[in-house]
Amino acid sequence: MLFMLIERFEHHDMRRVYAHLTRAGRGMPAGLDYLGSWVEVGSARCFQLMQCDDLALLQQWSLHWQGSGMHFECVPVLEGALAAQLMARHGDKNDLPAAS
Numbered sequence: 001m002l003f004m005l006i007e008r009f010e011h012h013d014m015r016r017v018y019a020h021l022t023r024a025g026r027g028m029p030a031g032l033d034y035l036g037s038w039v040e041v042g043s044a045r046c047f048q049l050m051q052c053d054d055l056a057l058l059q060q061w062s063l064h065w066q067g068s069g070m071h072f073e074c075v076p077v078l079e080g081a082l083a084a085q086l087m088a089r090h091g092d093k094n095d096l097p098a099a100s
Contacts (some may be wrong), residue, residue, distance in 0.1 A: 002035075002079070003058060005048040007072040012044045016069030027064030032057040049077075 009017055028034060035049040052058055058074060065072075078086075 001051065001053060002077045003050045003052070004075045004077045005050060005072050006075065007046040007048065007070050009044060009046070010069045010071070012042065013069060014039075014043050014046075017065075020065065020068035020070075024064065027061055029057045029060050032061055 007017075026034070031052055031054060033051040035051055037046055037048040039046045050058065050061075062072070062074075
């Protein structure tokens with residue numbers, strides 16, 4: 001399953017987060033795959049795309065970042081092509097299956 005992590009840096013300060021990265025590493029448990037990241041112009045947020053089948057791995061990763069100066073939101077996402085296929089199968093219905 002894919003997840004978009006929306007990281008918000010306290011006081012728009014990425015230095016504390018990058019210091020944690022340098023000191024403690026990324027903290028990625030086996031089975032949690034980092035696919036890419038994008039930093040908002042202005043350095044207020046970072047968007048990371050992750051993939052895993054076990055949500056406990058995502059929780060383990062989030063605990064690694066406690067106290068780093070970053071807070072994040074985890075949003076389950078679908079690739080656009082898959083969402084389009086689901087919409088085509090559901091016809092006029094306006095509801096996609098909920099994430100499990």
